Amino acid sequence: MDLGLTGKVAMITGSGSGIGRATAVAFAGEGAKVVVSDIDVAGGEQTVRTIVDIGGEATFIQCDVSKSADVQALVKGTVAKYGSLDCAFNNAGIEGIVALTPEYPEDEWDRVINVNLKGVWLCLKYELEQMIKQGSGAIVNTSSIAGLIGQAGFSAYCASKGGVTQLTRTVALEYAKSGIRVNAVCPAGVETPLTQRIGKYYETHADLLNLLASPIPRMAQPEEIARNVVWLCSDVNGYVTGTLMTIDGGFTAQ
Numbered sequence: 001m002d003l004g005l006t007g008k009v010a011m012i013t014g015s016g017s018g019i020g021r022a023t024a025v026a027f028a029g030e031g032a033k034v035v036v037s038d039i040d041v042a043g044g045e046q047t048v049r050t051i052v053d054i055g056g057e058a059t060f061i062q063c064d065v066s067k068s069a070d071v072q073a074l075v076k077g078t079v080a081k082y083g084s085l086d087c088a089f090n091n092a093g094i095e096g097i098v099a100l101t102p103e104y105p106e107d108e109w110d111r112v113i114n115v116n117l118k119g120v121w122l123c124l125k126y127e128l129e130q131m132i133k134q135g136s137g138a139i140v141n142t143s144s145i146a147g148l149i150g151q152a153g154f155s156a157y158c159a160s161k162g163g164v165t166q167l168t169r170t171v172a173l174e175y176a177k178s179g180i181r182v183n184a185v186c187p188a189g190v191e192t193p194l195t196q197r198i199g200k201y202y203e204t205h206a207d208l209l210n211l212l213a214s215p216i217p218r219m220a221q222p223e224e225i226a227r228n229v230v231w232l233c234s235d236v237n238g239y240v241t242g243t244l245m246t247i248d249g250g251f252t253a254q
């Protein structure tokens with residue numbers, strides 16, 4: 001199916017690794033011009049090289065999503081380079097440490113909330129400014145099953161992703177009449193550096209899989225999230241807004 005994304009401009013935060021990188025490559029595969037963004041320059045530049053190697057168009061803009069000036073510069077830089085902002089994937093995120101709530105350090109709470117929740121809010125704020133001018137746009141936020149259910153040891157992460165869930169619904173309602181759609185993806189375990197880092201808190205791979213145990217007995221590959229993000233951004237989904245798409249091997253069906 002032609003998703004109609006040829007020549008569209010897609011901007012992806014946290015695309016120097018994992019789900020973001022796979023999504024940047026998937027957008028390029030559909031003919032979109034891609035702005036790769038990350039706090040990590042080396043990872044972002046690697047994603048650009050991967051896209052260029054498959055014949056796609058991409059550029060890198062460094063951005064720390066928790067910093068307002070960086071996010072404003074990212075949106076401005078995207079429009080200066082490619083003329084518009086058609087699709088935005090607000091995906092940058094961190095897991096924080098794994099600890100029970102009384103032991104969870106306050107500075108770590110602030111770090112997780114600032115990147116995962118304030119970061120998505122800042123991205124929405126400045127992306128929307130541009131999309132309102134255009135009268136069109138599609139945004140996908142990365143929430144998580146942790147934005148739908150609780151997970152012991154992950155208080156800051158769950159609170160941040162629950163916030164992303166509610167931001168998604170709220171902003172979708174605010175702009176439903178303005179040609180701008182806002183959705184979220186809610187993955188369970190995905191094989192990325194993030195899950196490898198979480199794995200260090202568990203004694204065995206089996207313990208980690210237990211935390212992430214889905215009825216489909218494996219983790220997702222980043223490409224399995226990427227395909228759905230690209231699909232949600234396509235105009236073939238012109239009636240889909242405010243939805244929280246679980247991509248979780250059946251986890252939340254249990």
Ligand SMILES: NC(=O)c1ccc[n+]([C@@H]2O[C@H](COP(=O)([O-])OP(=O)(O)OC[C@H]3O[C@@H](n4cnc5c(N)ncnc54)[C@H](O)[C@@H]3O)[C@@H](O)[C@H]2O)c1
Nearest residue numbers: 014016017018019039040064065092093144189190192194
């Ligand atoms: N991997 C999973 O199992 C899983 C499940 C559900 C949701 N998620 C979410 O998916 C998103 C991507 O995670 P991933 O698994 O690909 O992890 P990852 O660690 O592979 O990639 C995350 C990227 O975000 C970047 N980043 C971190 N802080 C940033 C900041 N302040 N500003 C800009 N970029 C920053 C990192 O440099 C990295 O490139 C995150 O929001 C994560 O919470 C992941």
